[in-house]
Amino acid sequence: MTRTFFVTGTDTEVGKTFISGALLECAAREGLQTAAVKPVASGCEVTHEGLRNSDALLLQEAMTMDLPYQQVNPIALEPAIAPHIAAMEAGRRLDARRMEGVCRGVMSAGADLVLIEGAGGWRTPLGPRSYLSDLPQQLDIPVILVVGMQLGCINHAVLTAEAIRRDGLALAGWVANFVRDGMARPDENLATLRTLLPAPLLGVVPFDEATDYRAAAEHLQIAPLLG
Structure with missing residues (x-):
């Protein structure tokens, strides 16, 4: 049985890919076959093989299945800007x-x-009347939320969780990822999020693990996703 999840974040640059790689690593250690998709990515680099995105390449590395890059990242856009603006500039x-x-x-x-x-x-636009959140709704899959632990994260996390529920999807779990060093009152912020987010906490990744998704996997558990 294939279990599929959509990974979103409280904002950009909160470690969605990093945490996705860590979750894939956790699953691989459990002997599971894994795959991942980054449907649209901006900020791609020009290579002799075509446009390549570092996030998609990390996912390709972390998964156990051997999938071609074009299947992992079907829409690659060069400018490091909002995807719908990058696509508009590229005539796509x-x-x-x-x-x-x-x-x-x-x-x-x-x-x-x-x-x-x-x-x-969650509400990244694709065009004037569509959002990337339309995709998990069409697929009817549960969501994993990566919370970038920094000032303001409680508001962002709660609003995102509310939007996910309003869209008719389940929040399967969330990860607290410390994206800044020295956050004030980390334990108190974590306790508040545990109270307010209606889903299991899959793990807390400290800032000093921010460079290696394999090390971050030590701080995560995937059992709540597989049950």
């Missing part, structure tokens, strides 16, 4: 339905665990 149209087809292809490839990573936060 972002379509959640097209992304859905790619994701379903990976979901049917035989992995035990599939992670589909968003871009930015």
